[in-house]
Amino acid sequence: MNTYRIVVVVGSIRRESLNRRLADALIRLAPADFAFHHLRIDDLPLYNQDDEEHPTESMQRLRREIAEADGIMFCTPEYNRSIPGVLKNAIDVGSRPYGYNAWQGKPAGIIGLSSGACGTAMAQQHLRNILAVLDVPTMAQPEAFIQFRDDLFDADGGIGPGSRDFLQGWMDRFAAWVRLCAKPRNG
DSSP: OOOEEEEEEESOOOTTOHHHHHHHHHHTTSOTTEEEEEOOOTTOOOOOGGGTTSOOHHHHHHHHHHHTOSEEEEEOOOBTTBOOHHHHHHHHHHTOSTTOOTTTTOOEEEEEEESSTTTTHHHHHHHHHHHHHTTOOBOOSSOOEEEOOTTSBOTTSSBOHHHHHHHHHHHHHHHHHHHHHOOOOOO
16 A cells, blocks of 8 residues: 655644644544654744755754655645745745745645634645645635634544534545545655
């Protein structure tokens, strides 16, 4: 059986990140042939074109892990009606230097959790705009703008019963999207 390698990009680096909890709970809903790896973004320097000739180890690691992935799952909060700066920085680092774009062609799914009533709708729209220019085929439906509620997660950290069917449907569509769009691996 082929295993699909998915990098998980959480747009929050907060220790108690709700979006990290969401990502971890979603991973539990994934098919058995999917393997997930959290992409570390908190140790990246701010993108600076001057660093392209001598990228740091963290920049090289990020690019390598994206390049090795078959797909990407973005779980992001919304900051001031857009994506967090740390997420934008990681996207910029992974898309450079000019002519090298580790994100290119990687099928992606976007989801986010927020305490606000509109969830992460604006952040997700901005992220879709960014990913479009980077040639990242992004799953269109179902959109998932999740508002945090006390019963979203069960006692074990999984998805609670009130949201399980919807989020299982999201994960099933994401898995189908990756299978449809992922490039075959050599060897």
